[in-house]
Structure formats: C-alpha cells, structure tokens
Amino acid sequence: MKKYVIAIDGPAASGKSTTAKALAKKLKYVYIDSGAMYRACGLMSLWEAVDLNDVKALSKMLDRIKLVIKYSEKGNKIILNDKDVSERIREADITRLSSQIAVIGIVRTKMVELQREMGKHGGVIMDGRDIGTVVFPEADFKFFMIADVHTRALRRWEEAKSKGEELSLKAIEQELIWRDKNDSEREISPLKQAANAIPIDTSNLTIPQQVDYLHDIILRGKNA
Numbered sequence: 053m054k055k056y057v058i059a060i061d062g063p064a065a066s067g068k069s070t071t072a073k074a075l076a077k078k079l080k081y082v083y084i085d086s087g088a089m090y091r092a093c094g095l096m097s098l099w100e101a102v103d104l105n106d107v108k109a110l111s112k113m114l115d116r117i118k119l120v121i122k123y124s125e126k127g128n129k130i131i132l133n134d135k136d137v138s139e140r141i142r143e144a145d146i147t148r149l150s151s152q153i154a155v156i157g158i159v160r161t162k163m164v165e166l167q168r169e170m171g172k173h174g175g176v177i178m179d180g181r182d183i184g185t186v187v188f189p190e191a192d193f194k195f196f197m198i199a200d201v202h203t204r205a206l207r208r209w210e211e212a213k214s215k216g217e218e219l220s221l222k223a224i225e226q227e228l229i230w231r232d233k234n235d236s237e238r239e240i241s242p243l244k245q246a247a248n249a250i251p252i253d254t255s256n257l258t259i260p261q262q263v264d265y266l267h268d269i270i271l272r273g274k275n276a
C-alpha cells in the first residue's frame with residue numbers, strides 16, 4: 053500500500069495528537085507532532101534569554117537548534133540539542149511561549165523546512181495548525197479537527213489531573229481561547245481549515261470512534 057502523508061490540523065486540545073498517535077500505531081506510520089517543535093523553539097529562546105523581537109539573535113539561535121523526534125513505545129521523545137525536553141515543553145509557560153514564537157516568520161520557515169524533510173518519504177502523520185495548508189498542501193489526506201471550547205478545556209483539565217495537577221477549569225478555558233485567537237489571527241500560516249480538508253467535530257466522539265473514523269477513510273484510499 054502507498055505510504056501516505058496524512059495531515060491533521062485544528063485548534064488546541066481538539067483531539068489531534070491522541071488521534072494521530074493511535075492512527076500511526078495502527079498504520080505503522082511515523083507520528084510527527086509539529087507543535088512540539090514550536091514548543092522546543094520557545095524553550096530554547098527561554099534557555100538563551102533571546103528577545104523575540106531581536107531577529108538577528110533569533111536567527112542565530114535557529115542556526116544552532118537541533119531537534120530530534122525519537123520513537124519510543126510510551127510516546128515520542130523530543131530531544132532539543134541533546135536534552136530530553138518531552139515533559140518540560142508541556143508546561144504552561146512554554147505552551148504560551150510556543151504560540152508567541154510561532155507567529156515569527158523565520159521560526160516558521162525553519163520549522164517547515166525540517167517538517168518537510170521529516171515527511172518526504174511518506175508514511176507519516178503530522179499534526180499541527182498549518183500542515184494541510186502550508187507544510188504539505190499536497191498531502192494525501194487532510195483532516196481538520198474541532199471541538200467546543202468547554203470540552204477541550206475539560207480534556208486538558210483531566211489530563212493535568214491524571215498527572216496530579218489541580219488546575220482551574222476556567223483558567224484553562226481562557227488560555228485556550230487566547231491561544232486559538234493568537235494562532236488564527238497571525239499573518240503567517242494562521243490556523244485554518246484547508247479547502248479540501250475533512251472536518252471532524254470530536255466534541256461528542258470517543259477516542260476509538262474518532263480514530264476509526266479516520267482509519268476507515270484512509271483504508272478506502274481517498275480524501276473525500
């Protein structure tokens with residue numbers, strides 16, 4: 053069977069990464085979390101105290117960035133300049149910073165270049181905001197996942213709880229609204245549904261239901 057390129061885009065906590073991971077397992081594909089790459093850029097800018105308005109400093113930082121996505125049974129590891137940052141990049145300060153750094157043109161150019169390189173042989177599922185519109189406009193399959201904001205906030209709240217963190221549901225919801233707005237209103241590669249993407253509202257779907265839905269479409273071999 054042809055090794056497809058599958059793009060899954062959508063707002064934060066819409067179910068993209070859970071679906072992409074499960075689907076990659078079923079299809080024996082590589083899963084690439086493009087958001088983790090922007091998160092890693094944010095973390096590196098923090099490590100090096102780079103001012104996001106200083107294009108020169110940012111460009112030097114990007115020349116030195118080394119990003120490796122390492123496959124592991126328990127989920128991919130994100131290695132930034134030889135350091136495992138898989139957990140650190142999920143913390144709230146980096147979540148916000150990732151969205152701030154993702155509006156910057158030179159950052160996006162560099163990440164898109166890396167993402168295209170990672171996906172060039174096919175057999176990949178990549179999730180993010182601009183995969184179907186910019187990174188792989190010729191992707192074999194494009195999905196756009198959405199869910200209402202309350203459901204999405206609840207998912208993040210439960211995720212945090214399972215890690216022993218007690219967060220305010222209201223605060224999570226407000227942060228999601230801020231991030232969606234920042235991601236959708238930026239000038240370069242804003243979050244938007246590609247014209248030929250299949251929309252999926254996961255508000256009332258279970259994880260197996262959403263995975264099976266995508267899986268069936270892929271097995272049928274065409275996007276629509």
Ligand code: CDP
Nearest residue numbers: 064065086087088090150151154180181182
């Ligand atoms: O997992 P979650 O939906 O919370 O976010 P993420 O996919 O890890 O992405 C973190 C941030 O990176 C997003 O809020 C976007 O600002 C940015 N991002 C982007 O601009 N383009 C992508 N292809 C992926 C993420």
